[in-house]
Amino acid sequence: MANVQARVGVLFAAFCLLLAAAAARTLYLGVLHGAALRKVANSQQVTMEAVPAQRGTITDRSGVVLAISEPAQDISATPYLVKHPLEAAQRLAPLLGRPRAQVLEDLNGRGGFVYLARALPAARAKAVLALGIPGVTGTPTMRRVYPRGALAGQVLGMMGTAAGTAGEGLSGLEYSDNAILKGSTGERRVVSDARGEPISITNVRSEAPGAQLQLTLDANIQQRSEAVLAAVGKLFHPKDATAIVLNPDTGGILAMANWPQLNPNKREVLAEGELENRAVSFDYEPGSTFKAVAVSGGLQENLITPNTEFNVPDQIHVADRTIHDAEVHPEEMLSTARILAQSSNVGAIEIGKLEGASRFNEWVRRFGFGTRTGIDLPAEEMGRRLKLSEYSGSSMGNLPIGQGELVTPMQMAEAYAAIANGGFLRTPRVVAAIDGHPTPLPRGRRVISQNTAAQVREMLKGVLAPGGTASEVSVPGYTLAGKTGTASKVNPATGQYSETAYVASFMGFAPASNPKLLCAVIVDEPQGGSIYGGTVAAPAFGQIMAFALPYLGIPPG
Amino acid sequence: MTPPPATAATARAPAVAPRRAPHPGRPARPPRAPSRPRRVSGPARRPARGESILPRPGLARPRVGQLVDRLLDRLIGGRAWIAVVAFALIGIVAMQLWIVKLGVGIGRALEHEGLLQRENSTLAVENSTLASGERVERLALAQGMTIAPPGALHFDTLQGPLDVRLAAAALAKPLQTSISSSTESTAPSAEVSAGASTTTGSETATSEASPQAAPATTASSAPAPESPTTPASTTEAPTSAPSTPTASATGGAAEAASAPAGPAGGTQAAPGG
Numbered sequence: 001m002a003n004v005q006a007r008v009g010v011l012f013a014a015f016c017l018l019l020a021a022a023a024a025r026t027l028y029l030g031v032l033h034g035a036a037l038r039k040v041a042n043s044q045q046v047t048m049e050a051v052p053a054q055r056g057t058i059t060d061r062s063g064v065v066l067a068i069s070e071p072a073q074d075i076s077a078t079p080y081l082v083k084h085p086l087e088a089a090q091r092l093a094p095l096l097g098r099p100r101a102q103v104l105e106d107l108n109g110r111g112g113f114v115y116l117a118r119a120l121p122a123a124r125a126k127a128v129l130a131l132g133i134p135g136v137t138g139t140p141t142m143r144r145v146y147p148r149g150a151l152a153g154q155v156l157g158m159m160g161t162a163a164g165t166a167g168e169g170l171s172g173l174e175y176s177d178n179a180i181l182k183g184s185t186g187e188r189r190v191v192s193d194a195r196g197e198p199i200s201i202t203n204v205r206s207e208a209p210g211a212q213l214q215l216t217l218d219a220n221i222q223q224r225s226e227a228v229l230a231a232v233g234k235l236f237h238p239k240d241a242t243a244i245v246l247n248p249d250t251g252g253i254l255a256m257a258n259w260p261q262l263n264p265n266k267r268e269v270l271a272e273g274e275l276e277n278r279a280v281s282f283d284y285e286p287g288s289t290f291k292a293v294a295v296s297g298g299l300q301e302n303l304i305t306p307n308t309e310f311n312v313p314d315q316i317h318v319a320d321r322t323i324h325d326a327e328v329h330p331e332e333m334l335s336t337a338r339i340l341a342q343s344s345n346v347g348a349i350e351i352g353k354l355e356g357a358s359r360f361n362e363w364v365r366r367f368g369f370g371t372r373t374g375i376d377l378p379a380e381e382m383g384r385r386l387k388l389s390e391y392s393g394s395s396m397g398n399l400p401i402g403q404g405e406l407v408t409p410m411q412m413a414e415a416y417a418a419i420a421n422g423g424f425l426r427t428p429r430v431v432a433a434i435d436g437h438p439t440p441l442p443r444g445r446r447v448i449s450q451n452t453a454a455q456v457r458e459m460l461k462g463v464l465a466p467g468g469t470a471s472e473v474s475v476p477g478y479t480l481a482g483k484t485g486t487a488s489k490v491n492p493a494t495g496q497y498s499e500t501a502y503v504a505s506f507m508g509f510a511p512a513s514n515p516k517l518l519c520a521v522i523v524d525e526p527q528g529g530s531i532y533g534g535t536v537a538a539p540a541f542g543q544i545m546a547f548a549l550p551y552l553g554i555p556p557g
Numbered sequence: 558m559t560p561p562p563a564t565a566a567t568a569r570a571p572a573v574a575p576r577r578a579p580h581p582g583r584p585a586r587p588p589r590a591p592s593r594p595r596r597v598s599g600p601a602r603r604p605a606r607g608e609s610i611l612p613r614p615g616l617a618r619p620r621v622g623q624l625v626d627r628l629l630d631r632l633i634g635g636r637a638w639i640a641v642v643a644f645a646l647i648g649i650v651a652m653q654l655w656i657v658k659l660g661v662g663i664g665r666a667l668e669h670e671g672l673l674q675r676e677n678s679t680l681a682v683e684n685s686t687l688a689s690g691e692r693v694e695r696l697a698l699a700q701g702m703t704i705a706p707p708g709a710l711h712f713d714t715l716q717g718p719l720d721v722r723l724a725a726a727a728l729a730k731p732l733q734t735s736i737s738s739s740t741e742s743t744a745p746s747a748e749v750s751a752g753a754s755t756t757t758g759s760e761t762a763t764s765e766a767s768p769q770a771a772p773a774t775t776a777s778s779a780p781a782p783e784s785p786t787t788p789a790s791t792t793e794a795p796t797s798a799p800s801t802p803t804a805s806a807t808g809g810a811a812e813a814a815s816a817p818a819g820p821a822g823g824t825q826a827a828p829g830g
Binding site: 054057064065066068069070071122123145147148190191193197198199200201219220223224227476477546550556 | 656674682
C-alpha cells in the first residue's frame with residue numbers, strides 16, 4: 001500500500017513537472033517571443049489576397065460577345081530569391097512567351113521586384129507557378145479579350161496593360177464607360193495550414209463585378225460594313241474611311257466602321273491615329289451633302305417648294321469669288337428637286353441667298369451643327385459652325401454648298417436621320433442596355449415638320465434616280481434616297497483648297513418613303529481613279545444597304 | 558451529488574482514530590476535525606411518498622434562488638451529465654475539425670469557381686468566334702455553297718393566289734433540292750426558287766446563286782473607280798476636275814480668316830455632290 005502511495009506521489013510530481021514545463025514553454029512562446037512568432041506565422045499562414053473584379057462584358061444587340069474578361073495572372077519575380085537565374089530563365093521563357101535572354105536579364109536585375117509577364121492567361125500562369133521556382137509568384141488579375149478581333153475596334157477601344165494604366169480603359173467604350181465596366185476589386189484573408197491548404201477564408205471586402213454593356217451594334221452589319229470599307233480602302237487607297245449605319249427612328253447605331261481597322265488584341269503595334277474613331281472625331285467640310293440642310297430650311301420657311309424653279313447658270317459670283325457647278329452647262333431652269341438631284345452648286349447658293357445669312361445660320365444651328373451630338377462615345381468633336389458675325393461677304397457662296405464649315409460624320413448622320421424620321425433630331429446612341437436595364441431613348445426635338453421632311457425625302461430619291469449623281473446605285477426591291485458629297489480639303493501648307501485632296505461622302509436611307517435604315521459613308525482623300533461621292537462612297541452605301549435591309553427584315557418599299 | 562445537509566448527529570460524531578501510530582520522533586498529529594460525510598454519487602433522495610418538497614406550513618418559505626439551486630443540483634448531479642459533457646467536448650473538437658474542413662472546402666470551391674469562370678470565358682470567346690459571319694461564309698463556301706451577290710436578290714410582285722401556292726410548294730421541297738436547284742438557276746425566274754426565298758410583305762425575295770446573272774438594275778458589287786456613266790450623265794461628277802478653279806482669287810485671305818480650318822481661295826469649283 002505504501003508502495004502505491006509512493007508511486008502515486010511520483011506520478012503526481014511528474015505531472016506537476018510537466019505542467020510546469022508546459023507553463024514555462026507557453027510563457028516563452030506566448031509572451032517572450034510571442035510577437036516575433038506571431039509575425040512569422042502570419043507571413044507563413046495568413047495571406048491577404050486581392051480578388052480582381054470581373055470586368056463587364058460588352059455584347060452586340062443580340063448578345064454576341066465583343067469584349068470579355070478572363071482570369072489571368074501577373075507573373076513577377078524577386079530576383080535575389082531566384083537561386084539559379086539561368087536555369088529559371090530557360091524554364092520560364094517558353095511559358096511566358098518571351099525570349100530567354102530578356103527573362104534572364106530581368107532575373108539578374110538588382111531590384112527586389114520585377115514583372116516577368118502581365119495578364120498571362122490563367123492556364124499558362126498555372127504552368128509557370130507549377131514549376132515551383134522560388135521567388136517567382138503570381139498575382140491574380142483579369143485579361144481583356146476581344147473575340148472578334150478588329151470588329152468595331154475603335155468603338156470598343158483598348159485597355160491599358162502598362163504599369164499605371166493596367167486594367168483601365170484607354171479609348172472607346174472601354175474608356176468612356178470604364179467606371180461601370182470596371183467593378184471593384186475585393187480582398188480576402190486566407191489562413192493556410194502547413195501544407196498550404198486554406199483552412200480559413202474570410203472576405204474582408206467583396207469584389208463587385210463590372211456592369212455588362214449591351215450595344216445597339218449588330219455584329220453582322222458591323223462586319224459587313226467593315227468589309228465594304230476594306231474593299232473601298234483597297235480600291236481607292238484613301239487616307240481613312242468611316243461608315244455609320246443607324247436606325248433613324250431610335251438613333252441606335254447598328255454599325256460604326258472605320259478603316260484602317262484597329263485590333264485591340266494586338267496592343268503592341270499601333271499606327272498613328274489608329275485608335276481614333278473617325279465617325280465622331282473626324283472634322284471635315286461636308287460638301288454637297290450639306291445642301292439638304294439649306295433646302296430643308298428653305299422649305300420650312302416656305303420660301304421654296306420642291307417645284308420652285310431657279311435660273312441656274314454654271315457659275316455664280318458671290319462677293320469676291322466665283323463658284324462653278326461641277327460641269328459646264330448652259331443657263332437652265334432647275335427646280336429645287338433637280339438642284340438637289342444634280343447637286344447644282346449654283347442652285348444651292350441661290351436657295352441659300354433666298355434664305356439669307358441669318359435664317360440659314362439658324363437652320364444650321366437647329367440641325368445640331370457646331371455642337372456635339374452627345375453620343376455615348378468619347379472624343380467626339382463638335383465641328384465648327386461660323387457665328388453670324390463671322391460671316392464674310394462670300395460666306396453665303398460657300399456655306400450652302402457645304403464648304404467653309406466643319407462637321408463630323410456623326411453630326412451629318414444625325415441630321416439626315418431627322419429628315420428620315422419625320423423631323424426629329426435625336427441623339428444617337430451606342431449603348432442599348434446596362435446590366436440588362438435598357439438605356440432611356442433620347443427624347444429628341446423637332447427641327448422640321450413632317451411635311452418638310454417628306455418633301456426632302458422625296459427630292460433625295462432623285463439623287464439615286466436616272467440623272468442623279470448616284471444613279472448607278474440601287475438595292476433591288478427598295479427605293480433609296482440620299483445625297484452625294486465631294487468636298488475640297490484645305491491644304492494646311494497653303495491655306496487654300498487643295499487640288500488633289502477631297503472628301504467623298506454619301507448620306508442615304510431606305511426605304512425612301514418610310515425610312516428604317518440610314519447609312520453614311522465618308523472616304524477621306526480617295527486616290528486611284530475617282531474622288532467623287534457618287535462613285536466612291538455611294539456604291540459602298542449600296543453594298544451595305546443591300547446586305548442590311550433584307551438582313552433586318554425590312555419590308556421592301 | 559450534494560449530500561443531504563449535515564445533521565446535528567453527524568456533527569457530533571466521534572473523532573476518527575489515526576490509522577497509523579505516530580512516528581516516535583515526530584510529535585503526534587493533532588486529532589483531525591470530524592469530516593463531513595463523504596459525497597456519494599447518485600441521484601438525490603426522492604422525497605418519500607406524501608412528503609412534499611415544499612416547506613411545511615409554518616416554516617419560513619425558502620427563497621426562489623434556493624429552489625433554482627436545488628433544481629440545478631439535481632440536473633447536473635446525475636451520471637448522464639458526464640456523458641453530456643463528454644459529448645459536448647467531442648462535439649466541440651468535431652466542430653473545429655468541421656470548420657477546418659469547411660475552410661479547405663471553401664478554398665477548393667473558390668479554386669473551382671475560378672476554373673469555371675475561366676472555362677466560361679473561354680467558351681464565350683469560342684462562341685463569339687464561331688458565330689463570326691466570315692467563318693460561316695468560309696465554311697459555306699467550303700461546302701460548295703455560293704454567296705448570292707447583293708445584286709442577285711430581287712423581289713417579284715405578288716400576282717394572285719397562284720404565286721402563293723407555288724411559293725408554299727417550293728418551301729416544302731427538301732433543303733438539298735433547294736440548294737442544288739438554286740445553284741443551277743442563273744436567270745431570274747418567275748417561279749420562286751426554293752430554299753433561298755423569303756416572302757416579305759407583298760413581294761417575294763429570290764436569291765440567285767450565280768453572280769453573273771445580276772439584273773441590270775442592281776448595284777455593282779464593288780465600287781468602280783472608273784465610274785464611266787456618272788460624270789457623263791450628270792453634273793455631279795465633273796469632267797473637269799474640281800480642282801480647276803478659274804482665276805479670280807481675290808479676297809481669299811478674308812475668307813480664310815473666317816473659314817474654320819483656314820480654307821481660303823477666291824474662286825472655287827466646288828466639286829459638288
